[in-house]
Amino acid sequence: xxxxxxxxxxxxxxxxxxxxxxxxxxxxxxxxxxxxxxxxxxxxxxxxxxxxxxxxxxxxxxxxxxxxxxxxxxxxxxxxxxxxxxxxxxxxxxxxxxxxxxxxxxx
Amino acid sequence: xxxxxxxxxxxxxxxxxxxxxxxxxxxxxxxxxxxxxxxxxxxxxxxxxxxxxxxxxxxxxxxxxxxxxxxxxxxxxxxxxxxxxxxxxxxxxxxxxxxxxxxxxxx
DNA sequence: ACCGTTCGTCAGTCGTAACTTACCGTTCGT
DNA sequence: ACGAACGGTAAGTTACGACTGACGAACGGT
Numbered sequence: 001x002x003x004x005x006x007x008x009x010x011x012x013x014x015x016x017x018x019x020x021x022x023x024x025x026x027x028x029x030x031x032x033x034x035x036x037x038x039x040x041x042x043x044x045x046x047x048x049x050x051x052x053x054x055x056x057x058x059x060x061x062x063x064x065x066x067x068x069x070x071x072x073x074x075x076x077x078x079x080x081x082x083x084x085x086x087x088x089x090x091x092x093x094x095x096x097x098x099x100x101x102x103x104x105x106x107x
Numbered sequence: 108x109x110x111x112x113x114x115x116x117x118x119x120x121x122x123x124x125x126x127x128x129x130x131x132x133x134x135x136x137x138x139x140x141x142x143x144x145x146x147x148x149x150x151x152x153x154x155x156x157x158x159x160x161x162x163x164x165x166x167x168x169x170x171x172x173x174x175x176x177x178x179x180x181x182x183x184x185x186x187x188x189x190x191x192x193x194x195x196x197x198x199x200x201x202x203x204x205x206x207x208x209x210x211x212x213x214x
Numbered sequence: 215a216c217c218g219t220t221c222g223t224c225a226g227t228c229g230t231a232a233c234t235t236a237c238c239g240t241t242c243g244t
Numbered sequence: 245a246c247g248a249a250c251g252g253t254a255a256g257t258t259a260c261g262a263c264t265g266a267c268g269a270a271c272g273g274t
Contacts, residue, residue, distance in 0.1 A: 005121065012119020014112065015232080024196040030251060043233055045252060064241045064250045075193045082189075086182045089131040122262075137221060150263055152222060171220045171271045217273090224267080234257080241250085 002055030004081035007074045010054035015039060016047045020070075023057055027069035109162030111188035114181045117161035122146060123154045127177075130164055136172035 010016060015037070022033050030048065034041035048068055051057045056074035059066045117123055122144070129140050137155065141148040155175055158164045163181035166173045 005124070008115070008118045008124065009121075011115045013232080014116075017112070017115065021192070024192060026199075031249090039232085040234060041251075042235085042253085046232080049252085061241090064248095066251065070193075070196055072193075075189065079189060082182065082186060085128070085131065086177075086179075089177055090179055090182070092133075120262080138219090146262085147264060148221075149223080149265080153262080156222085168271090171218095173221065215274105218271105219273100220269105220271085222267105222269085225265095227262105227264080229262085230260090232257105232259085235255090237252105237254080239250105239252085241248105243248085244246090 002073050002077050004077050006054040007056065007078045007081075010050050010056060010074075011078075013047070015043070016051060019044060019047045020051060020056060023051075023068050024070055027067050029062070029065035029067050031065065033068070109180050109184050111184050113161040114163065114185045114188075117157050117163060117181075118185075120154070122150070123158060126151060126154045127158060127163060130158075130175050131177055134174050134176035136169070136174050138172065140175070 011020075018037060019033060022028065022036055030041060030044055033048075034044045037044060048057060048059070051074075052059060052068075052071075054074050055071055055077060057068045058071045059068050061067075118127075125144060126140060129135065129143055137148060137151055140155075141151045144151060155164060155166070158181075159166060159175075159178075161181050162178055162184060164175045165178045166175045168174075
């Protein structure tokens with residue numbers, strides 16, 4: 001789906017962030033990721049599925065193992081959200097502050 | 108604390124994102140936010156506490172009501188995380204792809 | 215001084231998602 | 245062809261957090 005909501009939901013879990021940070025170091029198979037984390041291999045598999053659905057990682061089959069790597073789509077979706085939402089909002093606030101008058105206080 | 112982990116945890120909940128988006132429109136008191144959401148006022152209060160701890164909102168007392176507004180600190184923490192983590196990682200990948208050789212495949 | 219409004223906090227309930235173990239399919243080597 | 249390695253899926257448990265209702269504190273108006 002790769003919407004910003006899915007990306008933020010995926011990044012909302014600490015273990016999932018750890019998985020993603022390991023993948024960011026270098027592409028790795030599932031077993032190697034699980035060996036570096038305090039959770040079981042199936043747990044890592046489930047986290048990888050969420051990260052994949054959010055567009056944060058991609059997987060490719062290499063022999064019997066699946067190598068996971070970072071995907072830029074998720075990062076792009078999140079960045080677009082930040083750029084539109086925050087910049088616009090903060091700009092609106094800046095305008096309100098310049099007028100020294102909050103919007104809801106206007107007659 | 109305003110670390111990127113706290114920001115992502117805060118943004119991981121859909122209801123909390125709705126609260127933040129309402130606050131982004133214009134500074135509002137708690138009751139007004141609760142009136143526009145399908146949850147109770149205490150729930151909104153608890154979400155606002157998390158958002159505040161993450162540095163995403165600030166509150167100021169105005170008479171009997173507390174007005175919440177966006178805070179740029181949370182956005183800055185998240186943006187710094189994205190800039191450092193993703194840009195560096197994706198750049199490293201780009202280099203690896205140019206060499207047509209993944210890091211773990213090298214002798 | 216009292217009453218209404220607004221809000222934070224506390225206890226308690228409930229749903230969900232993060233985790234485990236067990237099982238099965240797929241792939242490669244011999 | 246058989247066995248071992250690797251990983252996804254299913255079933256089940258558990259722990260956490262999202263939510264509600266009840267209470268109390270602070271401020272303002274009359």
